[in-house]
Amino acid sequence: TSVHWHGILLPANMDGVPGLSFNGIHRGEAYQYRFLVRQGRHYWYHSHSAFQEQAGLYGPLVIDPIEPEPFAFDRDYVVMLSDWTDLNPAELFARLKKTPGHDNTYKRTVGDFRRDAQRDGSAAAIADRKLWGRMRMTPTDLSDVNANTYTYLMNGSTSLGNWTGLFRSGEKLRLRFINGSGMTYFDVRIPGLKMTVVAADGQYVHPVTVDELRIAVAETFDVIVEPSGQDAFTVFAQDMGRTGFVSGTLATRGGLRAPIPDIDPRPILTMSDMGHGGMADADPAMPDMPGMDHGAGGMQAHPATETGNPL
Numbered sequence: 001t002s003v004h005w006h007g008i009l010l011p012a013n014m015d016g017v018p019g020l021s022f023n024g025i026h027r028g029e030a031y032q033y034r035f036l037v038r039q040g041r042h043y044w045y046h047s048h049s050a051f052q053e054q055a056g057l058y059g060p061l062v063i064d065p066i067e068p069e070p071f072a073f074d075r076d077y078v079v080m081l082s083d084w085t086d087l088n089p090a091e092l093f094a095r096l097k098k099t100p101g102h103d104n105t106y107k108r109t110v111g112d113f114r115r116d117a118q119r120d121g122s123a124a125a126i127a128d129r130k131l132w133g134r135m136r137m138t139p140t141d142l143s144d145v146n147a148n149t150y151t152y153l154m155n156g157s158t159s160l161g162n163w164t165g166l167f168r169s170g171e172k173l174r175l176r177f178i179n180g181s182g183m184t185y186f187d188v189r190i191p192g193l194k195m196t197v198v199a200a201d202g203q204y205v206h207p208v209t210v211d212e213l214r215i216a217v218a219e220t221f222d223v224i225v226e227p228s229g230q231d232a233f234t235v236f237a238q239d240m241g242r243t244g245f246v247s248g249t250l251a252t253r254g255g256l257r258a259p260i261p262d263i264d265p266r267p268i269l270t271m272s273d274m275g276h277g278g279m280a281d282a283d284p285a286m287p288d289m290p291g292m293d294h295g296a297g298g299m300q301a302h303p304a305t306e307t308g309n310p311l
């Protein structure tokens, strides 16, 4: 196994990436992690070996800074989101290799084609289908694995389990959101409350007040909310592909619930989501796909050894 301290600044051999920063921890072995902590706020840790993170080997990491923080709060809760499957993650991965579309039961239909052809002309509608076909992708594919397979969790609880954070009316709560998912992006909101984002990935930001935020895999956000006027508020996190959600509750006492909103309508990807400048630039010959080019250019190269590693 291994422990990777996600977002923590430390020497490379403490970073916990087997085969890159150390050799991993084998059966019967011990490895002492020892490093100076140079940061405050919250991060998370997870195994960096095989599929252990997907199998639940992760957790939040909260470091109280010595210097006072530039915002006030009365209570402090970690809200850790994740995607759980009872399948062995290695089997899930193997299934994904064989049938990548297994979870994607949502496809465009002949009716969608008629509508697009009416709106954009049939040549454009055909060209659009050809382009997606050539990429062997579909505009409805937002996540390879979604709620058809996953159960989304909040602090390890399903929506039925209803993780609850208590408050007294008028208090300021600090919620430390962490996305510890294998692959799920969540859109998070608390109907009836504004969220003021005060830090992102452990870095203070100029406070931004939002109704909803999107949290990608491994991201963290600190938000301040001030619940008042009702006894319970739903913390609602739906996946980006709108296949499912997990919810919890902020409440003045245990056992309360607020209404849970419906999942939003499902979005359709466009060519600009795929890294194209939009349909106008979409050359049917598809010479270049900047957003999808994993082979060259923008990707950061890793040094072959730790000797003289500048990173």
Ligand SMILES: [Cu+2]
Binding pocket: 004, 006, 046, 218
């Ligand atoms: Cu990580």
